[in-house]
Amino acid sequence: MNRKKSEKYNRIIAAATKMFAEKGYYKTRISEIAREAGIADGTIYIYFSHKDQILIALFEEKMQEVLDNMKRQIGLEDDPLAKIERFALTHLRLIEDNKDMAEIIQVELRQSSKFMKNYHNLKFSQYLDLIEDIIREGQKKNLIKKEVIPSIAKRAFFGALDEMSRYWVLSKSHKYDIETAAKQINSYFIHGIKT
Amino acid sequence: MNRKKSEKYNRIIAAATKMFAEKGYYKTRISEIAREAGIADGTIYIYFSHKDQILIALFEEKMQEVLDNMKRQIGLEDDPLAKIERFALTHLRLIEDNKDMAEIIQVELRQSSKFMKNYHNLKFSQYLDLIEDIIREGQKKNLIKKEVIPSIAKRAFFGALDEMSRYWVLSKSHKYDIETAAKQINSYFIHGIKT
DNA sequence: TAGTAATGTGAACGATTATTCATTTTTAGC
DNA sequence: GCTAAAAATGAATAATCGTTCACATTACTA
Numbered sequence: 359m360n361r362k363k364s365e366k367y368n369r370i371i372a373a374a375t376k377m378f379a380e381k382g383y384y385k386t387r388i389s390e391i392a393r394e395a396g397i398a399d400g401t402i403y404i405y406f407s408h409k410d411q412i413l414i415a416l417f418e419e420k421m422q423e424v425l426d427n428m429k430r431q432i433g434l435e436d437d438p439l440a441k442i443e444r445f446a447l448t449h450l451r452l453i454e455d456n457k458d459m460a461e462i463i464q465v466e467l468r469q470s471s472k473f474m475k476n477y478h479n480l481k482f483s484q485y486l487d488l489i490e491d492i493i494r495e496g497q498k499k500n501l502i503k504k505e506v507i508p509s510i511a512k513r514a515f516f517g518a519l520d521e522m523s524r525y526w527v528l529s530k531s532h533k534y535d536i537e538t539a540a541k542q543i544n545s546y547f548i549h550g551i552k553t
Numbered sequence: 554m555n556r557k558k559s560e561k562y563n564r565i566i567a568a569a570t571k572m573f574a575e576k577g578y579y580k581t582r583i584s585e586i587a588r589e590a591g592i593a594d595g596t597i598y599i600y601f602s603h604k605d606q607i608l609i610a611l612f613e614e615k616m617q618e619v620l621d622n623m624k625r626q627i628g629l630e631d632d633p634l635a636k637i638e639r640f641a642l643t644h645l646r647l648i649e650d651n652k653d654m655a656e657i658i659q660v661e662l663r664q665s666s667k668f669m670k671n672y673h674n675l676k677f678s679q680y681l682d683l684i685e686d687i688i689r690e691g692q693k694k695n696l697i698k699k700e701v702i703p704s705i706a707k708r709a710f711f712g713a714l715d716e717m718s719r720y721w722v723l724s725k726s727h728k729y730d731i732e733t734a735a736k737q738i739n740s741y742f743i744h745g746i747k748t
Numbered sequence: 749t750a751g752t753a754a755t756g757t758g759a760a761c762g763a764t765t766a767t768t769c770a771t772t773t774t775t776a777g778c
Numbered sequence: 779g780c781t782a783a784a785a786a787t788g789a790a791t792a793a794t795c796g797t798t799c800a801c802a803t804t805a806c807t808a
Binding site: 381382384385464465466468469471472505506507509510511513514515516517518519520521522524525528533534538539542543545546547548549550551 | 579580661667700702706708713715716728733738740742745746
């Protein structure tokens with residue numbers, strides 16, 4: 359049987375997503391994940407060799423979804439500047455619709471290198487590179503200034519979105535909605551880089 | 554005696570800064586901090602009631618320094634747009650000059666709410682608010698567009714810098730220097746918001 | 749339906765580690 | 779140089795939790 363498709367496997371990932379978001383990786387007990395998933399502690403070790411494997415699997419699954427979704431969305435636009443706008447909106451909507459996942463990526467993914475020696479988050483780099491590619495394309499079409507360094511611009515743009523996400527995820531009430539935030543960030547950034 | 558001024562207190566903070574940056578809060582043992590500081594394990598508990606108090610004290614000390622330094626730096630400029638430029642450069646230089654501290658703020662501060670129930674990072678908010686104030690000032694002087702929402706813009710700008718910091722802190726070699734990065738980010742952002 | 753493999757269980761284990769505290773060492777006043 | 783308080787020590791403690799495994803249950807096959 360394919361472990362990935364097993365019902366239990368998915369239940370464990372779902373339970374871990376909820377618990378890690380709530381208490382963080384270290385404060386979450388295996389027994390809590392098991393209880394949340396409605397299974398015995400030992401069952402988790404049929405599907406995962408160690409606690410950290412749950413977190414890694416969780417990253418991989420979620421990031422793949424996020425990546426696929428974003429590729430699909432920016433594929434709907436032709437104009438590089440429109441792609442950038444759609445990136446922002448899609449990213450922030452994703453955060454709004456997947457708070458637990460967003461919180462884990464915000465908080466745990468960032469420190470994952472600290473406890474998982476050789477876990478390099480390829481998917482995350484690929485996600486960032488989507489922006490870099492759009493910028494290069496925009497430069498080729500003369501829509502974006504040649505002086506813009508794509509690898510800096512991608513981080514600046516992603517960083518802006520990411521900081522908004524952090525605010526979204528960590529505070530209860532918000533002064534403005536996702537659409538407004540996306541529009542603002544796009545406006546700063548697009549004006550800043552276009553020819 | 555003032556605990557804050559004690560030599561041992563400072564040695565513990567310094568040792569913790571090094572170890573937390575290297576291994577992360579959870580993976581760092583009290584005994585490792587003690588060894589690094591050249592004292593006995595028990596001595597730490599003369600100065601700090603619990604392990605998490607070391608991290609909190611560390612945040613407070615470092616953030617106060619960062620905040621004071623930034624206020625001094627932006628105080629050197631009159632023009633709001635020049636203040637923003639100086640903010641970026643100062644922030645990135647600080648990261649470059651204090652890698653351990655930067656790494657802790659990047660990684661541990663972000664997840665601190667997860668294990669310290671009621672630790673609200675006031676200093677961090679104040680730091681962000683420096684940007685918001687500059688933007689409001691710029692709007693008053695008609696240098697920055699009225700449509701710019703200061704509380705969104707501050708996060709966007711800080712986020713851009715912060716993502717650059719993350720790259721700086723987490724990767725060994727860099728394609729470009731701090732000055733280039735600051736110049737790029739400033740150029741996008743200033744163009745994006747100015748009237 | 750019996751037999752067997754796969755899956756699931758949860759109590760017990762053992763390793764880890766923050767914290768304590770009885771004891772020792774240092775400091776400071778006289 | 780004596781004394782008491784303060785500071786420091788580090789071995790012992792106690793609690794925590796990831797992981798295991800002997801046993802139980804369920805699913806599958808013929």
